[in-house]
Amino acid sequence: MKQGSMNQGSMNTIAAKVHSPMNTFSWLLKREFWEHRGGFLRAPAITALIFLALTLMGLATVELTARRFDFNFNNLHIDQITQHIANNDIAQVGTGVDVALLSLGSPIGIVLFFVVFFYLLGALYDDRRDRSVLFWKSLPLSDTQTVLSKVVAAAFIAPALAIAAMIALHIGFLILLSLYALLHGINPLPLLWSPLHLIGLWLKLVALIPLNAIWALPCIGWLLLCSSFARSKPFLWAVAVPVIAGIMVGWVNLMSQLSLPNIWFWHKIVGRCLLSVFPGSWVNAEAFKDLARSHGNPGDMLGAVLSLDSVKALLTSADLWVGAAAGVAMIAAAIYFRRKRTEAYA
Amino acid sequence: MTAVVHANGLSKRYGTTAALDSVNLNIEPGRIVGLVGPNGAGKTTALKAILGLTEFDGELSVLGLDPRTHRYQLMQQVCFIADVAVLPRWLRVSEAVDFVAGVHPRFSREKCQALLARTKLKPTQRVRELSKGMIVQLHLALVMAIDAKLLVLDEPTLGLDILYRKEFYQNLLNDYFDEQKTIIVTTHQIEEVEHILTDLLFIRDGKIVLDATMDQVGERFAEVMVNPDKADAARALKPIYERQIFGKSIFLFDGIDRARLAELGELHKPSVADLFVATMKGTYS
Numbered sequence: 001m002k003q004g005s006m007n008q009g010s011m012n013t014i015a016a017k018v019h020s021p022m023n024t025f026s027w028l029l030k031r032e033f034w035e036h037r038g039g040f041l042r043a044p045a046i047t048a049l050i051f052l053a054l055t056l057m058g059l060a061t062v063e064l065t066a067r068r069f070d071f072n073f074n075n076l077h078i079d080q081i082t083q084h085i086a087n088n089d090i091a092q093v094g095t096g097v098d099v100a101l102l103s104l105g106s107p108i109g110i111v112l113f114f115v116v117f118f119y120l121l122g123a124l125y126d127d128r129r130d131r132s133v134l135f136w137k138s139l140p141l142s143d144t145q146t147v148l149s150k151v152v153a154a155a156f157i158a159p160a161l162a163i164a165a166m167i168a169l170h171i172g173f174l175i176l177l178s179l180y181a182l183l184h185g186i187n188p189l190p191l192l193w194s195p196l197h198l199i200g201l202w203l204k205l206v207a208l209i210p211l212n213a214i215w216a217l218p219c220i221g222w223l224l225l226c227s228s229f230a231r232s233k234p235f236l237w238a239v240a241v242p243v244i245a246g247i248m249v250g251w252v253n254l255m256s257q258l259s260l261p262n263i264w265f266w267h268k269i270v271g272r273c274l275l276s277v278f279p280g281s282w283v284n285a286e287a288f289k290d291l292a293r294s295h296g297n298p299g300d301m302l303g304a305v306l307s308l309d310s311v312k313a314l315l316t317s318a319d320l321w322v323g324a325a326a327g328v329a330m331i332a333a334a335i336y337f338r339r340k341r342t343e344a345y346a
Numbered sequence: 347m348t349a350v351v352h353a354n355g356l357s358k359r360y361g362t363t364a365a366l367d368s369v370n371l372n373i374e375p376g377r378i379v380g381l382v383g384p385n386g387a388g389k390t391t392a393l394k395a396i397l398g399l400t401e402f403d404g405e406l407s408v409l410g411l412d413p414r415t416h417r418y419q420l421m422q423q424v425c426f427i428a429d430v431a432v433l434p435r436w437l438r439v440s441e442a443v444d445f446v447a448g449v450h451p452r453f454s455r456e457k458c459q460a461l462l463a464r465t466k467l468k469p470t471q472r473v474r475e476l477s478k479g480m481i482v483q484l485h486l487a488l489v490m491a492i493d494a495k496l497l498v499l500d501e502p503t504l505g506l507d508i509l510y511r512k513e514f515y516q517n518l519l520n521d522y523f524d525e526q527k528t529i530i531v532t533t534h535q536i537e538e539v540e541h542i543l544t545d546l547l548f549i550r551d552g553k554i555v556l557d558a559t560m561d562q563v564g565e566r567f568a569e570v571m572v573n574p575d576k577a578d579a580a581r582a583l584k585p586i587y588e589r590q591i592f593g594k595s596i597f598l599f600d601g602i603d604r605a606r607l608a609e610l611g612e613l614h615k616p617s618v619a620d621l622f623v624a625t626m627k628g629t630y631s
Contacts, residue, residue: 140419
């Protein structure tokens with residue numbers, strides 16, 4: 001009796017709590033972050049630290065070598081070189097800084113690719129292999145919510161954290177460079193620190209996240225589908241199916257002498273399925289061939305790639321939207337298999 | 347009152363073998379049902395069907411819902427512990443509590459924390475750092491803090507030592523179960539659960555071979571210890587099982603009048619384990 005009345009009381013307090021689907025979804029995202037802190041947060045952070053350390057080592061080497069040999073370059077001391085640059089067009093230097101910062105951040109992009117690729121391959125497979133799927137399925141979570149939380153983690157959370165690491169790396173790098181400049185009695189502020197310029201660059205990086213996400217949908221969809229479908233070895237499924245399909249298409253082309261170039265399939269199907277989670281990989285799309293050709297030097301090209309025109313070109317390309325539609329279809333298939341499959345072989 | 351679980355012609359085939367062969371079931375609220383059967387008899391398949399984790403043929407409703415199409419709604423009312431090793435190894439104790447509190451509308455954090463306070467679990471510990479027994483304590487604390495109508499336990503104490511096993515069922519009975527709730531449990535350690543069961547379901551080769559309340563079991567079945575001189579008379583009554591001990595024979599009878607049996611020798615209430623062995627003889631041959 002006593003127990004009965006206690007339960008009545010606790011039931012009333014329970015009923016008062018609100019559990020909206022959005023709330024549940026944010027818990028699912030937190031869950032993904034908890035499980036993958038290592039890949040999402042630690043991997044880009046460690047990469048950033050490594051490259052800061054390399055920068056420091058590089059600057060120290062330059063400094064020591066220059067001192068030991070009293071290094072001359074066209075009869076200019078090294079501090080005079082920087083002074084010379086300072087007298088040049090600051091805008092040119094700004095582009096140079098952009099190029100330097102972006103290439104400095106590119107290893108984080110590469111790390112992000114591997115993290116996201118293997119995250120997606122394991123997302124709907126690992127918990128079936130270790131049977132913890134039975135715990136998740138014992139909670140009131142729909143399979144659609146679960147799969148979508150993994151899409152969002154791969155498309156937004158991991159890239160956002162990687163870009164945060166990139167920005168931290170940029171700031172650290174500029175601080176090191178400024179200290180080096182100060183060591184030579186040069187004021188680094190006008191040269192390296194133009195706040196509007198830097199914030200503009202970072203905003204562009206952040207603004208590219210949704211664009212990257214749409215572009216990556218076929219890859220996200222394909223990897224999740226393999227992860228959800230495979231009873232074992234999702235990696236083999238993910239790679240072997242498109243590669244064998246590519247070889248078959250090539251063979252059929254060879255046999256029938258069709259005019260469709262073989263490279264088309266590799267580029268548009270195999271490449272998109274496996275590699276389009278690589279940040280900024282849309283730069284290779286058709287829409288960019290002309291843009292890239294019209295700009296000779298890397299600084300201009302970079303500016304063009306990050307410009308509004310290029311984003312417009314991508315947003316109006318069939319490549320982007322056909323791929324996105326295929327990605328959405330594959331995500332739907334992944335949800336279907338998530339509902340059906342709870343087993344996997346180790 | 348509607349049945350918690352209602353199955354009619356429930357079937358499931360894996361290739362040519364039938365894991366469930368048109369099973370009919372009716373489980374009422376407020377019962378603790380033991381689903382008992384040899385390995386491969388279809389216990390887990392039956393539970394999976396009830397939980398919406400597998401496709402099936404036939405008719406099955408759980409709390410009035412079809413588990414295939416309404417798993418999500420069902421899981422607000424149904425909890426299950428699949429077996430001891432299913433909590434994700436990377437999960438921390440505090441994260442587990444936060445997550446379930448975040449997603450489950452019927453979870454009471456206070457109750458869960460009170461249950462955890464009785465154990466040695468620390469909030470920062472990860473599941474992979476815990477012993478099997480402690481993992482079960484955590485899982486049970488999470489599940490018992492959920493005010494569910496149906497709790498499904500599939501071999502919940504597999505691989506645990508006897509202290510943890512006793513504690514598990516004691517907690518369940520003292521702090522969880524009430525007349526609003528229903529528990530379905532499968533286990534091979536029948537002797538440990540038989541005193542808490544209200545109903546018994548034996549399953550063999552995908553068929554329900556015994557479906558009775560414990561009271562009915564007590565009325566229907568009787569065990570008689572018979573001296574050798576009366577053994578033939580006992581055999582004439584067609585016992586369902588016979589074994590020898592200390593030169594006497596022990597016979598197990600199904601539905602034979604007690605007065606007649608008392609003439610043969612000493613009457614006992616058979617244990618569920620003995621009943622199980624009698625019912626399942628020849629399963630593996």
